[in-house]
Amino acid sequence: MMVERFEEHLVKDHEAISSLSPQYTQHGGYTLRTRFAVHPGGTLLRIPKESLLNVESECIRNVYPSSLFESLTSIQILTIHMSRMGLGDGSFTDHEQQYLSTLPDDFTFHPLYWTNERLQRLPEQAQKLIHDVQRRYTEDLLAFEGMYEVLKKTRLITVSLVEYHDKFKWAWLIVNTRCLYYPIKGAEKESQLSLCPYLDLLNHSSPTPNTDNLFNSLPKPEIPMREGGYEIINNSDRTIEQDEEITFMYGPHSDDFLLAEYGFALGWQLNAFTEVNITSEVTALVKEDWKRIELEQNGSWGDYTLHLYPSPAWPSQRTLMALRLVCLDDSDASAWREMVNYQVEIVSEENESRARGALAEICQNIARVSREMMQRNKDDSLVCTLWESTYATATQVEDSIKRNVSF
Known part of the structure; x- marks a missing residue:
């Protein structure tokens, strides 16, 4: 109600x-x-x-000291405000209190609350992205701790820092999962956001x-x-x-x-943006320093992906470019540079065959690991969903290679 x-x-x-x-x-x-x-x-x-509810709202702009707006981001300020609301630490408008009553109490489904053991059962790319979320959360928590005494002196905060820790994580997830882009004059790009109730x-x-x-x-x-x-x-x-x-x-x-x-996943049948990051697999094939330097100078080092849609499944052009360089026989990269600059479509027929073969082998290895992880995590539907997406993408890209689909 x-x-x-x-x-x-x-x-x-x-x-x-x-x-x-x-x-x-x-x-x-x-x-x-x-x-x-x-x-x-x-x-x-x-x-x-x-x-x-954003940093331009009167209930925020007219309440907090100017030093807060000079030192903290919108996410940090909104999280502090939502933490205070969640703890009832202060007086708030009827609008704010009614909005608070619509918000979820439980975020234990989110990976920020997962055990390390469960996190380590996820695909590598998911682990990296979650690590980045953990890093951002920790940075924002430290920023709040740095302003705690200032807020306490102004009597905006009366509750202990220990009590704020649990509520801060809840508030941070409210802000991180529910904010929308909102233009705020003079604010950095990452601070241009707002909570939009309902x-x-x-x-x-x-x-x-x-x-x-x-x-x-x-x-x-x-x-x-x-x-x-x-x-x-x-x-x-x-x-x-x-x-x-x-x-x-x-x-x-x-x-x-x-x-x-x-904290959720759709599954490969529903997500039009299903992809698998194979950066680790591709970079492991770069044995010569000059090839890495070539990729770095070209802005093509890392972020190698496979995509399920639109079908037939395909590797990114960035991935193909890297594998074509990996499969060069000698240190003469002139033909590869011509391909990168769109002067030719491929380096050579032989090189293209080897690059596609290397990609097929990567797909086979990913599919094998995915099958094992799907079996190991059959009782954890969310973890299993990610491995199913990985398996579907890898096997269908391999199928595209077998059918000689042009990428």
């Missing part, structure tokens, strides 16, 4: 426009579904500027794999610059019928990224 009451508050007190009603799901979260049919061009949801209940959805126009096939929140709020309209050419779930794409993200940032 808290979410329903909050929607009523937004419409009545903030003049929000909502064609969507919240529904609680069996998975323990909410979805937003159409209350009635919405025709093309119709407004699905509009949240005005006054409803947002709209943040929209779930992520990937475009259907193999659709022609991935980036325009789902609605997305637009920022009406004049008013400064968010709006979602029916930008399709069909009427959205009553009781349809409305979702939007958080970004063109692989399941490794979705797990690291948000």
Whole structure:
């Protein structure tokens, strides 16, 4: 009922426009579904500027000392504010308190709460991305600890630092998983973001794999610059019928990224951006220093990937370029440079055959490891989902090679 009451508050007190009603799901979260049919061009949801929570909001800008805005990022400031709200450490507006009642209490599903043993069962790329999330969280926690005494002296904080630690992680995940891009004058790019109450209940959805126009096939929140709020309209050419779930794409993200940032994965059948990072496998084949230098100077060192969609499955051009250099017989890279500069399509027929063979062997090894890890993690559906995606991508890229698909 808290979410329903909050929607009523937004419409009545903030003049929000909502064609969507919240529904609680069996998975323990909410979805937003159409209350009635919405025709093309119709407004699905509009949240005005006054409803947002960011560093320009009066409840933040007029409360915290200027030193905070000079020293910390938007994420850090919002996390501190949400921590205080979560602990009830201070007085807050009715709008803030109602918003707080709509937020999840439990984030133990997120990898920030996982054991090291479970993390180590994930594919390498997922582990790297989660490590980056852990690093960012730790940096933001240290930044808060550095400002704790300042906030305590201003009496904005009265609770002990120990009590703040657990709540800070919860608040950091609220901010990290629910913020949207929002233009803030004079702010660094990474600080241009805002919490958008109620709209943040929209779930992520990937475009259907193999659709022609991935980036325009789902609605997305637009920022009406004049008013400064968010709006979602029916930008399709069909009427959205009553009781349809409305979702939007958080970004063109692989399941490794979705797990690291948000704590969920879609699976390879649903995620149009399914990919496997094979940087470790490719760089291990670079035995000569001059080849590494050549790749570095060309800006082509690292970030080698395989992609499942659009089918047939394929390696990135960056990956092919690296493998073609790996398979050169001598130190004369002139033919490879001509290929890189698009003067020729391939280095030579023999080189192309060897590069595709090296890629096929990488795919076979990845598929073998994936099968083993799928079996070992059959009782852990989330970990298994990532290995299934890895297996599907590797085997289908190998199949493309066998069928002599042109990349």
